[in-house]
Amino acid sequence: xxxxxxxxxxxxxxxxxxxxxxxxxxxxxxxxxxxxxxxxxxxxxxxxxxxxxxxxxxxxxxxxxxxxxxxxxxxxxxxxxxxxxxxxxxxxxxxxxxxxxxxxxxxxxxxxxxxxxxxxxxxxxxxxxxxxxxxxxxxxx
Amino acid sequence: xxxxxxxxxxxxxxxxxxxxxxxxxxxxxxxxxxxxxxxxxxxxxxxxxxxxxxxxxxxxxxxxxxxxxxxxxxxxxxxxxxxxxxxxxxxxxxxxxxxxxxxxxxxxxxxxxxxxxxxxxxxxxxxxxxxxxxxxxxxxxxxxxxxxxxxxxxxxxxxxxxxxxxxxxxxxxxxxxxxxxxxxxxxxxxxxxxxxxxxxxxxxxxxxxxxxxxxxxxxxxxxxxxxxxxxxxxxxxxxxxxxxxxxxxxxxxxxxxxxxxxxxxxxxxxxxxxxxxxxxxxxxxxxxxxxxxxxxxxxxxxxxxxxxxxxxxxxxxxxxxxxxxxxxxxxxxxxxxxxxxxxxxxxxxxxxxxxxxxxxxxxxxxxxxxxxxxxxxxxxxxxxxxxxxxxxxxxxxxxxxxxxxxxxxxxxxxxxxxxxxxxxxxxxxxxxxxxxxxxxxxxxxxxxxxxxxxxxxxxxxxxxxxxxxxxxxxxxxxxxxxxxxxxxxxxxxxxxxxxxxxxxxxxxxxxxxxxxxxxxxxxxxxxxxxxxxxxxxxxxxxxxxxxxxxxxxxxxxxxxxxxxxxxxxxxxxxxxxxxxxxxxxxxxxxxxxxxxxxxxxxxxxxxxxxxxxxxxxxxxxxxxxxxxxxxxxxxxxxxxxxxxxxxxxxxxxxxxxxxxxxxxxxxxxxxxxxxxxxxxxxxxxxxxxxxxxxxxxxxxxxxxxxxxxxxxxxxxxxxxxxxxxxxxxxxxxxxxxxxxxxxxxxxxxxxxxxxxxxxxxxxxxxxxxxxxxxxxxxxxxxxxxxxxxxxxxxxxxxxxxxxxxxxxxxxxx
Ligand code: FES
Ligand code: FES
Numbered sequence: 019x020x021x022x023x024x025x026x027x028x029x030x031x032x033x034x035x036x037x038x039x040x041x042x043x044x045x046x047x048x049x050x051x052x053x054x055x056x057x058x059x060x061x062x063x064x065x066x067x068x069x070x071x072x073x074x075x076x077x078x079x080x081x082x083x084x085x086x087x088x089x090x091x092x093x094x095x096x097x098x099x100x101x102x103x104x105x106x107x108x109x110x111x112x113x114x115x116x117x118x119x120x121x122x123x124x125x126x127x128x129x130x131x132x133x134x135x136x137x138x139x140x141x142x143x144x145x146x147x148x149x150x151x152x153x154x155x156x157x158x159x
Numbered sequence: 160x161x162x163x164x165x166x167x168x169x170x171x172x173x174x175x176x177x178x179x180x181x182x183x184x185x186x187x188x189x190x191x192x193x194x195x196x197x198x199x200x201x202x203x204x205x206x207x208x209x210x211x212x213x214x215x216x217x218x219x220x221x222x223x224x225x226x227x228x229x230x231x232x233x234x235x236x237x238x239x240x241x242x243x244x245x246x247x248x249x250x251x252x253x254x255x256x257x258x259x260x261x262x263x264x265x266x267x268x269x270x271x272x273x274x275x276x277x278x279x280x281x282x283x284x285x286x287x288x289x290x291x292x293x294x295x296x297x298x299x300x301x302x303x304x305x306x307x308x309x310x311x312x313x314x315x316x317x318x319x320x321x322x323x324x325x326x327x328x329x330x331x332x333x334x335x336x337x338x339x340x341x342x343x344x345x346x347x348x349x350x351x352x353x354x355x356x357x358x359x360x361x362x363x364x365x366x367x368x369x370x371x372x373x374x375x376x377x378x379x380x381x382x383x384x385x386x387x388x389x390x391x392x393x394x395x396x397x398x399x400x401x402x403x404x405x406x407x408x409x410x411x412x413x414x415x416x417x418x419x420x421x422x423x424x425x426x427x428x429x430x431x432x433x434x435x436x437x438x439x440x441x442x443x444x445x446x447x448x449x450x451x452x453x454x455x456x457x458x459x460x461x462x463x464x465x466x467x468x469x470x471x472x473x474x475x476x477x478x479x480x481x482x483x484x485x486x487x488x489x490x491x492x493x494x495x496x497x498x499x500x501x502x503x504x505x506x507x508x509x510x511x512x513x514x515x516x517x518x519x520x521x522x523x524x525x526x527x528x529x530x531x532x533x534x535x536x537x538x539x540x541x542x543x544x545x546x547x548x549x550x551x552x553x554x555x556x557x558x559x560x561x562x563x564x565x566x567x568x569x570x571x572x573x574x575x576x577x578x579x580x581x582x583x584x585x586x587x588x589x590x591x592x593x594x595x596x597x598x599x600x601x602x603x604x605x606x607x608x609x610x611x612x613x614x615x616x617x618x619x620x621x622x623x624x625x626x627x628x629x630x631x632x633x634x635x636x637x638x639x640x641x642x643x644x645x646x647x648x649x650x651x652x653x654x655x656x657x658x659x660x661x662x663x664x665x666x667x668x669x670x671x672x673x674x675x676x677x678x679x680x681x682x683x684x685x686x687x688x689x690x691x692x693x694x695x696x697x698x699x700x701x702x703x704x705x706x707x708x709x710x711x712x713x714x715x716x717x718x719x720x721x722x723x724x725x726x727x728x729x730x731x732x733x734x735x736x737x738x739x740x741x742x743x744x745x746x747x748x749x750x751x752x753x754x755x756x757x758x759x760x761x762x763x764x765x766x767x768x769x770x771x772x773x774x775x776x777x778x779x780x781x782x783x784x785x786x787x788x789x790x791x792x793x794x795x796x797x798x799x800x801x802x803x804x805x806x807x808x809x810x811x812x813x814x815x816x817x818x819x820x821x822x823x824x825x826x827x828x829x830x831x832x833x834x835x836x837x838x839x840x841x842x843x844x845x846x847x848x849x850x851x852x853x854x855x856x857x858x859x860x861x862x863x864x865x866x867x868x869x870x871x872x873x874x875x876x877x878x879x880x881x882x883x884x885x886x887x888x889x890x891x892x893x894x895x896x897x898x899x900x901x902x903x904x905x906x907x908x909x910x911x912x913x914x915x916x917x918x919x920x921x922x923x924x925x926x927x928x929x930x931x932x933x934x935x936x937x938x939x940x941x942x943x944x945x946x947x948x949x950x951x952x953x954x955x956x957x958x959x960x961x962x963x964x965x966x967x968x969x970x971x972x
Contacts, residue, residue, distance in 0.1 A: 022263075033262075038187035039180015041428075043379045044461040048884040051379060079180035093178040097170060100848040103856055104661025105177030106379040106428030112178055131892040138884060140379040140429050141661055142859025144892050145899045146852060 021068045028052045028063035031078060039079040039109045043138070050137030053110035054078045060117035060136075079109035082116065092116050095154035096147070103141030110137045115151045124155050164670045164680060165913045166905070168848045171666040172685055173426065173659060182426045185396040186383040190454035193385065194223055196258040196447055197265040198463055199272055200251040201243065204533040204877030205281035205296065208244045208254060208274060216268035221260040225272070226447045228254075234439075236297050236321045239502035239536045241439035247276065248296060248501035249533050250877055251466030256443050258451055262458060283872040285498040285530035285969060286335060286475065291325040296501060296531040299323070302346060303504050303529050319504075324528065337368030337944075339477050339494065345526040347508055349584035352522025357490035361481030363563040369551035370945040372969055373473040373498055374868035375887050376540055380428020381464040384444040387454035392419045393445055399437065400430035400700040402688065403656030403784050409437040413445045418787060425688030427660045431860070432539035433469035434660070435701035440467060465882045470870065471540035472505050472529070473498035473969030474547055480555060486565035488520040488574050497529040498969045502536035505529030508584075509544025513924070514552065516582040516589070516812060517629050518574040525584070533877050534870065539701060541860055542632045542920030546927060550864055550946045553628040553928035554935035558942060567932070568607055568627050572598045575629075576812065588809035590635070590910040594840050597904040598816050601838035604900060605818035610834075615937065620826045624937025626819045628928020630857075630921030634813030634841065635707025635911070640785040641716025642695035643672055643799040644774075644792055647766065649744065649759025651678055652796075654686040654788065656697030657709055662853055662919065664700065667846045668709035671913045675717035678744050678758070693791045695800070696782030703813040703917030706845060707908070712803040714912040720799030723772050727764045727797070728755060758797075765797035774798030807910050813917045814840040815854070817861075817925035819933040825957045828950030830934065832862065832896040837925055843914030844903035850918065854901035857922020863890045864923065865930040866947050 019034055028045070031037040031054070040063055043051030047065040054063045055077040082090035089097070092115045102108040111134065118125060118133040125133065130151045131144070139147065152158040176182030213225045228244035236246050243252045254274055259265040280294040287293045288301040295301045300323035326334070326343045334340040358364060378398075385396040393413055399405055402424060410417040427434065440457065448455040459467070476495040483489045491514055497505025507527030515523055542549075560570040575594035576582075582589055602608070610625050617623050642654040653669035665687050673683050686692050695716075698708040724746040725736035732754040740749045747755025756764070765772035774793045777786065780802045789800050817837035823830040837854055844850050867888040871880040881887040907914025927946065934948055935941060941956060955961075 032187075036189075037180070038183065041184070041380075042186070043428075044884055046461065046883070048461070049379065079178075083179070089175075089179070093175075096178045097174050100168075100170075100174065100663075100852055102174060102177040102661075103852055104379070104429045105173070105182055105426060106184065108177045109180050127897050131897060135892040138379070138889060138891055139859075140377060140431075140889055142856035142890070142895070143852060144859065144895055145855045148892075148897070 023069065025068050026064055027054065027066045027068045027071060030068040031063060037078050037080050041106055041109055043106065050110040050114065051107050053113040053137060055113055055117055058117060058120050060114045079112055082112070090116065092119065092150065092154045096150040099146050099149040099153055101143060101146040101150040103143040107137060107139045111139065111147050115154065118151065119155055124157060125151065127152060162674055163677060164674045165843060165845050166847065168846065169680060171663040184380050184426050184428050185385055185398045185424065186456070188385050188396045190385065190387050193454040193456055194258045194260055194451065195262040195265045196256045196455050196457040197269055198253040199255050199257065199269050199274070200463065200466060201247045201254055202250065203247060203276050203278055204250050205279040206247045206276045208247065209277050210275045211255060212273040216257060216271040219264060219268055219271065221264045222268045223258045223451055223453070226256040226443060226450060230446060230450065231442060236299065237303055237319050237502055237531070239439055241443045246297065249535055250879060251535070253467060256447055256457060258447060258455060281533035281877045283532050283534055283874050283877055285496055285532055286331055288532065289324065289326050289496065289530055290331045291327055295323065296533045297321045301531050303499060334477065337477065345494065345528045347527040348525065350524035351584060351586050354490050354492060354522045354524045357522035358481045360483060361489040362484050363482040363559055364479065365555060365559050365562065366479045367555050367942065368477050368944055370475045370969055371473055371547035371551060372869040372946065373471045373500065373537060374864065374870060375465050375470045375535070376431045376433040376468050377464060377884060377887060377889060378429035378431060378433060378468065381459040381461060382434065382438060382440055382468060383457065383459045384441055385454060385456040386445045386448040388449050392421060394421045394423065395445055396423045397441060398427050398434060399424055400427060400434045400658050400660040401436065402658040403694050403697050404699045405437045406784055409441060412437060412442040421690040423689050425659060427658060430660050431541050432543065432701055435539060435699050461884065462882045465887070466535055469538035469540065470500060470535050471543060471547065472503070472537045473870065474507060474510065475969050478555065480559050482559050482563045486560065486563050486570045486573050488518040491520045491523045494526040497527065499529040499531050500534045500537040501531060503538045506544030510548035512583045513545040513548040513631050516576055516580060516631050519576055519580060534872055541923050542630065545632050546630065546864065546920065546924040547946065549628060549630050549924035549928040550931050551944060553626065553932040554942050557932055557935060558940060561940060568598065568602050571627065571629065582810050590809050590811045591908045592812055592814065592840070593904055593906040594814055596906065597814065597838045597840040600904060601816045601818055601836055604838065604902065605834065605836040607818060610820060617822060620824055622823050622825060622937045624821045624823055624933040626929045626932025626936055628817050628925050628932050630815045630924025630928065632703045632813050632920035633810050634703035634917035635811030636698055636704050637708060637711060637803050637805065637807045639698045639708060639712045640695040640781045640800065640802050641672065641712035642785060642788060643716045643720050644795065645720065645758050645762040645797040647759055647763045647796060649682065649757055651676065651683045651758065652686050653683055654694050655709065656694040657687065657705055658700045659688055660700050663846060663849045664705040667849055668705060669713050670845060671710035672713040672717040674913060675714055676720060677742055682744065693788035695788060696784040703919045703921065706915045706917040707811050707911050710845070710911055710913050710915050711805055715801040715803050715805065716799045719801040720797065723765065723797055723799060724758070724761050727761045727768065727772060730768070731756065731764065762797040766794055772797060774800070778802065811908070811910065811916055813921045815918060815921035815925040817929035819929035821933045821937060823934065823937040823953070828953035832930065835896045836900040838902050838904055839918045839922065840904045841918040842906065842908035842911060842916040844905045845913060845915045850903050851901050853918050854922045855899045857919060858899055858901065858926040859890050859895050860923040861926025862895055862930055864927045864946055866949065867894065869947050
């Protein structure tokens with residue numbers, strides 16, 4: 019695949035690879051809708067050049083299911099807690115939650131909101147996403 | 160009442176797609192040959208386009224064409240044109256679109272287009288244009304006039320014109336200074352009762368000014384759309400809050416027969432009032448695709464969404480409130496000037512309506528005026544009018560209650576609407592109200608009695624504030640169609656034309672049909688979101704009205720199915736339809752359940768019997784959209800279809816009450832919300848998790864309105880100062896409570912078959928009101944008389960710098 023020097027990772031994912039789960043809410047690093055993982059770290063794909071992630075493992079929301087199709091625990095917990103509202107920020111919220119739980123498997127709610135604070139939800143579903151994070155980390159029964 | 164589905168949590172069918180990325184929004188669709196279109200916006204706040212030179216852009220290989228106002232029907236003021244030419248009225252207003260083989264090329268083309276403008280005077284503050292001799296935002300005036308004129312083809316405005324109204328310098332000066340503008344002309348007025356006589360009976364009377372500032376919607380999904388044409392049909396991937404109710408309007412914008420439009424919109428990334436009906440830019444997407452004969456994706460950027468994505472009106476006003484000895488509201492007099500931006504109406508009458516229902520004044524007068532300015536167009540935003548009034552009113556009501564020596568919550572309970580509550584100018588009735596019970600429930604959850612006696616001082620720099628507030632919006636309508644198909648295999652297809660704006664109401668409402676049919680939810684399929692899926696004519700998704708309105712139409716369609724099931728069974732086993740019952744997805748003789756058949760078998764019989772049973776015949780009163788859908792499904796199963804003609808009277812109130820406890824830092828002006836508790840008075844709870852989602856989301860919007868969100872315009876150049884998300888500042892995780900505590904009152908409305916009313920708007924109104932009330936409480940009852948109350952305002956107040964309401968302005972600081 020040809021990648022132009024100025025091409026963003028979000029553009030490559032969405033328009034060249036057809037991975038439209040990664041959303042563009044602002045395309046300028048303000049909202050987090052485009053969050054993906056690069057070597058397990060959450061990054062804004064709209065503000066990352068594709069060439070910057072050469073040789074790094076990039077995971078999008080489409081890549082979280084287990085090989086047998088089972089949903090990732092964060093995805094399952096977000097369904098259980100009815101975390102998404104309109105859903106447009108959800109992929110980004112999922113990816114930030116996955117990155118958080120890799121780094122900190124049992125965060126407090128306060129730690130979770132700090133870690134997720136780069137992901138704006140215009141619908142205001144924050145409480146429900148935090149519930150999802152707590153459930154995914156086994157702290158909510 | 161014990162329900163099978165109502166009041167139970169369920170997993171709406173679209174949730175999994177949202178967490179896996181499979182859910183597709185308009186911008187996620189691609190079509191072979193698709194080209195990218197982008198907009199060029201005006202750099203000036205007022206003027207006209209003299210000429211456009213696109214030759215250099217069109218010479219770039221891969222640039223396919225431009226689309227201008229000349230390609231659209233004329234849209235004279237005050238309609239909001241998709242593309243401006245003669246009347247450029249705000250910075251960022253789209254002038255043209257350009258299409259190219261790639262997004263990058265389209266952007267390059269934009270940079271090569273030269274537009275020559277002729278400037279006109281402009282104005283960003285509504286009081287500046289209202290002042291005699293002040294500039295007008297349009298060449299022909301500064302205010303909206305309603306008349307009976309027809310809308311220009313392809314626009315969404317109807318019956319409106321631009322007129323001119325001016326106040327004397329003294330009247331404007333009085334209003335700016337927070338006093339009543341005696342003798343001033345208003346555009347809209349109503350009153351009931353003897354206002355002067357009732358004020359004379361009041362022992363506590365306060366007069367206050369107020370200002371609220373408009374704010375953009377900033378739905379996270381911008382209004383990007385994609386359209387293509389095949390065999391004379393337009394396939395349109397769009398982003399609307401509603402679905403089928405917009406079908407005819409979008410067809411009219413494209414000037415095609417509604418039968419030739421397929422609107423596809425399974426998911427919408429937020430709308431909050433800005434996408435209730437088709438918006439002007441959709442005309443460009445569809446028509447540009449037709450002009451180029453290529454699929455066109457018209458990409459709307461975040462900044463463009465600020466400009467064209469609609470916004471709340473600002474308002475500036477004066478109010479006089481009178482309380483009687485016992486704390487009852489005797490009279491209210493309120494005057495409001497709205498900032499309607501460069502298009503849209505004001506919502507002042509709705510603001511007054513909030514007062515009339517929440518406090519049931521014995522007499523009331525309202526005067527309102529909507530002024531245009533050269534700022535972004537305004538439209539409905541989550542409880543337009545009601546919620547900004549809730550915001551500024553709450554601390555004033557607190558002040559009046561404190562002066563009268565009545566507890567703030569007790570005062571609200573005393574004045575709250577009961578079953579015989581009245582609303583608005585005509586003092587019409589309401590469908591039901593259990594507001595006193597909701598107030599009691601929320602006060603108990605919040606522990607008001609204990610918290611109100613807590614010391615305000617927390618530390619040398621921190622103070623506590625507790626607040627209470629209410630939200631209201633009319634929440635229901637009637638007259639739409641329900642449509643159900645039972646397939647021969649027994650699957651029950653619940654068709655709905657309700658849009659999917661993120662509240663899950665599209666699925667919640669058809670649970671009313673599943674309830675009536677007493678069927679297993681796992682055996683139901685919710686059919687929605689695609690014009691080719693045979694959807695009925697359903698209500699718009701706005702104004703909190705979906706739950707009430709569409710549980711009714713789902714219910715009547717289910718009743719039609721049940722009647723047909725019984726008639727089919729009677730035809731098979733003898734007797735009359737009334738001799739039969741349903742249960743376990745079977746219809747059977749009530750006296751002998753062995754004489755019966757499954758829903759699937761009945762559907763097979765329906766096909767064989769034809770006529771009304773399989774949709775070959777249908778009621779005369781259903782909408783033509785529903786007729787087309789029924790016709791497309793003829794002979795495929797048992798078809799239940801009906802228009803909601805159930806009785807209805809009075810306004811349907813959605814209401815909510817909230818409590819807030821904050822810790823305010825007097826050194827930084829910042830506050831933490833340590834307790835947020837709210838109860839929805841929205842009838843029976845249909846979907847508990849969905850209700851919490853609505854209440855919490857609305858709560859976040861309320862916090863945004865109270866503390867952060869606002870338009871700011873530079874009065875020298877007409878430039879907006881906060882186009883981006885981080886500047887216009889919707890709340891983030893760090894601006895809101897770590898936990899939110901919300902619930903429903905869960906008492907049935909008698910006019911809904913399942914007792915439900917809606918709640919979307921009041922969820923914000925109660926939150927902004929409670930937070931404003933808590934801020935005032937933390938500062939010894941100080942009234943800022945405006946929203947948002949930002950940290951710098953709090954610091955200035957604490958430092959006694961005198962920052963307050965003097966010289967009120969809505970768009971500028
Ligand atoms: S789209 Fe990347 S941060 Fe908003
Ligand atoms: S769910 Fe709508 S923006 Fe977060």
